[in-house]
């Protein structure tokens with residue numbers, strides 16, 4: 001039976017996430033959605049390569065994906081993804097990253113990392129963010145499919161030592177971890193959902209074709225987001241987005257008042273004719 005929103009086994013996915021740190025939604029995107037994603041990404045691809053080993057010198061990323069078309073808005077608010085986020089994050093959680101990742105032939109493996117390693121609180125600890133990676137091209141062990149270390153979400157500081165210092169990935173990766181990596185082989189349209197504490201990396205692309213994917217990530221409502229969507233997504237676009245997406249982009253309050261805008265609710269800034277309070281009040 002397809003894993004549609006109505007038939008989605010939230011409890012089963014949640015149990016796998018708690019136990020192994022990841023779960024796979026095999027038929028996450030319908031063929032129509034997959035086609036819409038490909039069409040939506042096409043105009044942006046072909047222009048930009050990564051600037052460092054982490055982005056990948058032969059990897060092309062399109063950031064702020066959520067603002068690149070209606071299909072990406074819908075996927076960011078996917079009921080199954082939000083049902084899983086609800087299990088791990090506090091109400092009012094935020095979108096922290098939204099990007100496509102195209103790994104071209106000849107790319108080397110990405111440094112091993114966890115997506116919430118930015119938050120330098122001692123481990124083991126609950127995940128502060130959750131990640132999705134959706135295969136637009138099928139993932140194989142040859143073409144740069146994501147590689148994960150199952151159960152590493154529960155590792156402590158000693159087990160992680162030398163991998164990530166909170167600012168940059170420290171090189172080289174620890175060779176003893178190589179043998180624990182599991183390449184995810186997934187069909188196009190499948191989604192791997194994992195805890196921000198799980199160790200993973202984009203694989204080397206040893207095939208002759210690019211591997212296209214995209215990743216939306218969500219974090220606790222009190223945490224700083226990777227992308228600054230207030231500046232990255234123009235207010236004229238945010239105004240036309242759904243209330244749910246506006247909240248995910250930060251137009252909400254973490255009680256009692258984290259996120260206020262000069263003592264007002266951030267949604268006020270989207271109202272027609274809004275004038276910035278500081279500008280209005282300056283003599």
Ligand SMILES: O=C(O)CCC(=O)C(=O)O
Nearest residue numbers: 101145146200201202203
């Ligand atoms: O592209 C992938 O498979 C993983 C990328 C990744 O983990 C990242 O860029 O943080």
